[in-house]
Structure formats: C-alpha cells, structure tokens
Amino acid sequence: MDFRFRADETFAREQDQADELASFREHFCLPIAPSTGQPQHYFCGHSLGLQPKTVRQAVLAELDRWASLGVAGHFTPPHPWADYAADLLPLVAELVGAQPEEVAIANGLTVNLHLLMASFYRPTQQRFKIMLEARPFPSDRYAAASQAAFHGFNAQEAIVEIRPRPGEDLLRTEDMLEQLDREGDQVAVVLLAAVNYATGQFFDIAPIVELAHAKGCVVCVDAAHAIGNVPLALHDWNVDCAVWCHYKYVNAGPGAVAGFFVHARHARRFDLPRLVGWWGHRSDTRFLMPDTYELAPGAAGWQLSNLPILSMAALRASLDLFHQAKMARLRAKSLRLTEYALALLDGLNLQLLTPRAPALRGGQLSWRVPEPRRLANWLQSHGVIVDVREPDILRCAVAPLYNSFQDIWRLATAWRALTTERGES
Ligand SMILES: *Cc1c(COP(=O)(O)O)cnc(C)c1O
Numbered sequence: 001m002d003f004r005f006r007a008d009e010t011f012a013r014e015q016d017q018a019d020e021l022a023s024f025r026e027h028f029c030l031p032i033a034p035s036t037g038q039p040q041h042y043f044c045g046h047s048l049g050l051q052p053k054t055v056r057q058a059v060l061a062e063l064d065r066w067a068s069l070g071v072a073g074h075f076t077p078p079h080p081w082a083d084y085a086a087d088l089l090p091l092v093a094e095l096v097g098a099q100p101e102e103v104a105i106a107n108g109l110t111v112n113l114h115l116l117m118a119s120f121y122r123p124t125q126q127r128f129k130i131m132l133e134a135r136p137f138p139s140d141r142y143a144a145a146s147q148a149a150f151h152g153f154n155a156q157e158a159i160v161e162i163r164p165r166p167g168e169d170l171l172r173t174e175d176m177l178e179q180l181d182r183e184g185d186q187v188a189v190v191l192l193a194a195v196n197y198a199t200g201q202f203f204d205i206a207p208i209v210e211l212a213h214a215k216g217c218v219v220c221v222d223a224a225h226a227i228g229n230v231p232l233a234l235h236d237w238n239v240d241c242a243v244w245c246h247y248k249y250v251n252a253g254p255g256a257v258a259g260f261f262v263h264a265r266h267a268r269r270f271d272l273p274r275l276v277g278w279w280g281h282r283s284d285t286r287f288l289m290p291d292t293y294e295l296a297p298g299a300a301g302w303q304l305s306n307l308p309i310l311s312m313a314a315l316r317a318s319l320d321l322f323h324q325a326k327m328a329r330l331r332a333k334s335l336r337l338t339e340y341a342l343a344l345l346d347g348l349n350l351q352l353l354t355p356r357a358p359a360l361r362g363g364q365l366s367w368r369v370p371e372p373r374r375l376a377n378w379l380q381s382h383g384v385i386v387d388v389r390e391p392d393i394l395r396c397a398v399a400p401l402y403n404s405f406q407d408i409w410r411l412a413t414a415w416r417a418l419t420t421e422r423g424e425s
Contacts, residue, residue, distance in 0.1 A: 003339040009413075015340070015405035021333050024325055027052050028251075028402040033383035041384045041407040045399030046197070046225060046364050049251030049318075058317040062309050079316075081309050083283070088312065091319040095250070095327060096223060096242065097233035098261050101298035105259050105312065106279075106305070109224055109245040110139045112260040113191075115302055116241045117147045119272045120218045121189045127216070128153045129187045131160045131180065133171060137197045140222055144191055160187070169353055169368075170360075173204045177211050184215030192219065194226035198389055200354035200364035200397075202230055206237045213238070224248060227259075229334070229362035229397075231327050234261050241266075249363075249399060250322070252315040257308050262299040270295050277304030321401060333400035334363040337408055341365060341398070344412035348419055353393065364397040375418065382414035 005011060016022050029051040030039035042050060062081075065073045074082040089100040096103065106112065121130065128151070130144040141159065148158030160183060162176050180190065190212045195202045209219045221242040226232055228249030234242050242261040246252035266272065278286060280303045282296045295301040322330070335358050342356070342365070353366040369375055372388040379386055384407075386396040396411065 003336065003343060005340055005343050007344060009406070009409055012340075012405040012409035015336075019333065019405070021325055021329060021400060022404065024321060024401045025404060027054065027321055029053055030402070031385075033380075033385075035381045036383040038383055041403075041410045043384070043386045043396040043398065043403070043407070043411065045249055045251075045403075046229075046395060046397035047387055048247055048254060049228075049249055049399060050402055051253065052251055052318050052321055054317040054320070055253065055314045058313040059310050062313045066309075081307070082287075084307050084309055084312050088316055088319060091323050092259055095227050095232065095319075095322060096244070096259075096261055097231065097237075098235045099264060101267060101300070102235060102264055103259055103261050104299035104303050105246075105257055105307065105315065106303050107258055108255070109222075109243050109258045110143055112243045112258055113140065113143045113220070113222070114147070115275055115304070116220060116243065116260060116262070117143070117189070119274045119302070120220060120241055121147050121151075122273070123148070123151050123153060123158070123188045127186055127188050129158050129160050129183070131162060131183070131187045131190045131192075131217075133176075133192055133196060133203065134161050134164050135196065135198050136161070136191075136193060137222070137224065140191060140193070144189075169199055170201050170355055171203070173207065176203070176208055180208065180211050180215065180217075184212065184217055187212075187215070187217045190217050190219045191222065193222045193224070194232060195223075195229060195362050195364070197225050198353075198366060198393060198395075200225075200361050200366050200395075202226070202355075202359070202361050205239065206233075209238050221261075223261075225364065226362065228322065228327075228330075228399075229364070231331055235263065238265075239263060246315050246318070249397075250315070251318045251399075251401070253311065255311075256315060257311040260299060260302065262302060264298070267298045267301075270301070274302060275304070279303040279305050279307075325401060330400045334398055337398040337400060337403055337405065338363055338365055340405060341396075341408045341412060344408065345415060348416065362397075363399065364395060366396075367394045368392050369394050375415070378418050379411065379414050382410065382417075384411050384414050386411075 033040045093100045145155035148155045212219045218240045221239045223244040227244045245258045246256040280301045351368040372394040
C-alpha cells in the first residue's frame with residue numbers, strides 16, 4: 001500500500017477531517033484517562049470493544065418492555081423476544097460472509113465450539129487428531145484436548161499444532177498445506193483461527209479448506225479475532241463450521257452472547273449426532289411442546305436455549321453501526337490507520353510480529369518487545385491503552401469505528417518519547 005504521510009499532528013487532523021467514517025467515533029463511550037483527563041486512545045478492541053452509546057437505550061428498552069409487558073414481551077412487537085434473533089441474523093451473516101440460515105446467535109464462544117465439535121468431531125482409531133495453528137488461543141486448545149479426552153483419546157497424541165519454521169513466528173500457507181497433506185489422513189478436524197490472537201496473522205483459509213476436504217478432514221474456523229476486523233467469506237471458503245464472540249471488534253459488551261456458523265451443505269444433515277434443546281426445534285411447532293423433536297434446518301438446529309435478550313439488545317445496537325459503516329469501508333480505514341502507525345514508528349527498530357503485508361493481517365499489530373509491561377504502563381500514562389501478552393508481546397488493535405488518526409499519532413508520539421528518553425533512537 002502506498003501511504004504518503006507527514007509526521008506532524010496537523011497531518012493526523014487532516015486525515016480525520018477527510019475520513020468519511022470519522023463521525024462514528026461520536027457513537028461510542030470513550031473512557032477518560034485519569035492521567036490526562038482526556039478520552040483514552042483506546043487500542044484494545046481486540047480484547048473488549050468500546051460501548052456504543054445506543055446500547056444503553058437498547059438495553060433499557062427491553063428492561064422497560066419486561067417491566068410493562070411481562071411474559072407478553074415474548075410475542076409483542078417491535079422485537080418479540082421469541083424471535084429476537086430474526087433480524088439480527090442477516091447483519092451477523094453480512095460480517096462473516098454467510099447466508100442468514102447459516103448463522104445463529106447463542107451461548108459463549110467456547111460453549112459453541114464444544115456444541116459444534118459434538119457434531120463435527122467424530123474421531124475413529126485411524127482419524128482422531130485435531131490440528132490447530134501454532135500458539136492457538138488457550139481456550140480453543142483446552143476445548144480440543146478435552147474433546148479428544150472425552151472420546152477416550154490421549155489428548156497429547158490427538159492435538160497437533162501447525163509449526164512455523166525454526167526461528168519464525170508466522171505460518172506460511174505453503175507450510176500449512178504441506179503439513180496438512182502429510183498428516184491429514186489422521187486428522188478429524190482442522191480447528192483454525194481466522195486471525196491468530198497473538199501474532200495478528202490472517203490465514204489464507206480457502207486453500208486450507210480445499211486441501212483439508214480432499215484429505216477427508218472437517219474444518220472449523222474460530223473467527224473471534226476476525227469478525228468485525230477483516231472481511232470474511234465463510235460460505236464461499238466452504239468452511240464446515242465456525243465460532244466467534246461479539247465482545248471484541250463487534251462491541252456488544254463484556255461476555256456478550258456469541259455466534260456460530262454451519263455451512264448450508266450441512267443444513268439438513270439431521271443425522272449428524274448433536275446435543276439438542278428446545279430452541280433447536282423447528283420454530284413453527286416449538287411451542288406445541290411435542291415429546292419428540294424435529295430439528296430446525298441450518299445453524300438454528302444447533303441452538304439449545306432461549307436467548308439472553310439483554311445481551312442481544314446490546315448486540316443489535318452494535319450491529320446497526322456496522323451495517324451503516326459497511327465492512328469494506330471499515331477494512332479500508334483499518335488498513336490506512338495501521339499503515340500510518342507503522343510509518344510513524346518506522347526507524348524505532350521495533351520487531352513487528354504481525355505480517356507487514358495488509359492481506360495477511362487485520363487491524364491488530366503485535367510487536368515483540370523487551371519489558372512490554374513497562375512500555376504499556378508508559379503508554380497508559382499518556383492516555384494510550386494497549387495490552388500485553390507475557391513474556392514479550394505488545395498488542396495494539398485499531399477499531400476503525402472509533403479510532404482516529406489522532407489516536408495513532410498519540411500512540412506513536414508517546415512511544416517515540418520513551419525511546420528518546422532511554423537514548424535509544
Ligand atoms: C477471545 C477468544 C476466546 C474466548 O472464549 P469465550 O468462550 O468467549 O470466553 C476463545 N477463542 C479465541 C480464539 C478467542 O480469541
């Protein structure tokens with residue numbers, strides 16, 4: 001990307017003035033930094049996205065409906081609770097590149113991962129392994145190991161990680177394909193993050209799915225760090241199933257209700273073993289309360305329980321902003337913000353862990369730094385919020401709905417000031 005910039009603050013202001021998405025920042029509650037008394041320069045959207053101002057109103061509206069309607073709220077417009085997800089599914093589907101019938105909103109990410117594994121991880125003595133990317137998010141690894149153990153396999157043997165080359169942190173697609181080609185005959189499920197939480201690497205999913213299918217494996221994608229960050233095409237990539245949460249880039253609040261995807265190819269595979277609850281029943285006859293169940297087609301057939309409406313209300317408010325802003329425009333701004341950050345920090349001799357190439361990353365930039373905690377504390381004292389993964393990773397993510405070019409300028413200026421103070425530049 002050819003990004004021309006100047007290093008002065010006026011340039012950042014000009015960029016914000018010219019930014020067609022700049023006004024979305026005003027839709028968010030920006031925490032105030034005690035050190036400066038000013039709004040934080042918040043780069044932790046990969047961990048917990050900020051609160052859209054419309055969330056409060058949306059949650060209060062459901063509290064009021066509960067207070068005034070009681071049980072009738074289940075069937076009273078405008079958003080009857082019994083069918084609350086209906087108009088949210090197209091918005092979520094838009095973010096993950098799916099048909100509305102391929103997605104459901106329910107539970108937490110790890111819960112959904114287990115529910116989908118119950119159907120899609122069907123190990124045999126010959127094929128029982130679960131292949132993950134190197135350094136996966138711990139919960140995914142725990143879930144995978146416990147699934148293997150649940151089926152009576154030795155978790156140590158069953159879990160394989162795709163290793164980077166010696167001395168490297170990132171995975172090369174050709175190496176991923178090569179290892180899959182070599183070991184795939186024993187792999188039941190490839191469980192791959194779309195964007196790795198530590199390195200920020202955005203994997204090239206489509207060729208991996210193609211080869212995995214040729215080798216007889218199922219592919220489950222964890223899109224926790226990808227949804228709302230990079231454009232996804234779960235349907236076209238032919239992914240079998242996927243999970244994600246809504247509290248990172250999607251800004252639906254701490255512990256927000258999560259989402260999952262089941263490809264349309266599996267929509268009517270009622271023969272797949274699964275764990276069933278009444279919310280997975282066909283919705284038209286669900287309330288007749290029959291003794292035996294008839295599953296809903298699509299992702300809905302993996303739902304268990306009725307929906308947490310207060311969390312769904314927050315999600316609704318947040319999804320509306322994405323729908324207005326459009327993922328393609330957000331992605332373009334995200335790349336401009338990160339290119340600007342990299343340009344401003346150039347010359348500090350930093351070790352960027354995240355791939356430099358825009359196609360291989362989203363809005364998260366990770367650096368390998370000595371004493372990351374000290375750096376994060378320094379930045380925090382300048383109102384800049386980043387996070388640390390011990391022992392040596394500093395993570396910093398832009399969320400183009402609320403981050404500005406001036407935020408980036410502050411980040412880079414504070415960071416530069418620290419290295420100048422140490423006499424390192
Ligand atoms: C954030 C994240 C999780 C979190 O799991 P929860 O069940 O939502 O607590 C799991 N996996 C990945 C890859 C994540 O990034």
